[in-house]
Amino acid sequence: GQQVMQIPQYQHVQEGEDFTTYCNSSTTLSNIQWYKQRPGGHPVFLIQLVKSGEVKKQKRLTFQFGEAKKNSSLHITATQTTDVGTYFCAGRGNFNKFYFGSGTKLNVKP
C-alpha cells in the first residue's frame, strides 16, 4: 500500500540553528500538506503544496515539493523555542485519502 516515510525521527538543535525534515512517498502524490503538532496538542495545518517543484515560504519556514511529486521537505531557518513540536507531512493519494508520515520531533535548546 501507499506509504509516506519521514526522516529524521528526532532532531535536537540549539536555538538559532537550522532544521530540515524530509518526506518520501512510494507513489506519486496529488499534493502534500504539512502539519505541526505541539506537545499535548493536535495537528495544525501549515501549508499545502500542489505543483511539481513548488517552493513556498512562510517567514522562516521553506517548503518544497519534488519534481516527481514523490518527496517534500520543510526547512526552518534560525530555529526558535516556539518551533518546538512534531512536524508531519501528509501526502494526498487517490480521492481524499491522506497518508501521514511518522513525524519529526523537533527540540530546540535555548
Next chain:
Amino acid sequence: EAGVVQSPRYKIIEKKQPVAFWCNPISGHNTLYWYLQNLGQGPELLIRYENEEAVDDSQLPKDRFSAERLKGVDSTLKIQPAELGDSAVYLCASRLAGQSGSGELFFGEGSRLTVL
C-alpha cells in the same frame, strides 16, 4: 467559528469494556475522518466519511470497532470490547471538500484512551 469538537478528552477503562467517542465537525464540512495516533507516531486513518457515507473504512478493525455518522454531521466511534493495544489518541478531523479553500484537515483536540 467553533472548531472540531471531540469528547471525551480522556477516558480510562478496563479491558473488555466498551467505549465511545463523539465528534462534531466544523459546520459545513462534509468530509469527516477518524484517525488513531499512537505515541510518537503519525495519525493513521481508521475511517473516512463523505457526508453520511463511509467511503473508506479499510483500516477499521471491524471485529471490535464501529462508526456512524447519522445525518452527515456529527459522528461516533465505538470500540467493543476494548483491548490493551487500543490505548491511543483518537483524532477526528473534518475537511471542506471541493475547490474552495486549501483542503486542509481541521483536527479536534483528540480523545485519549487508556485501557487497563
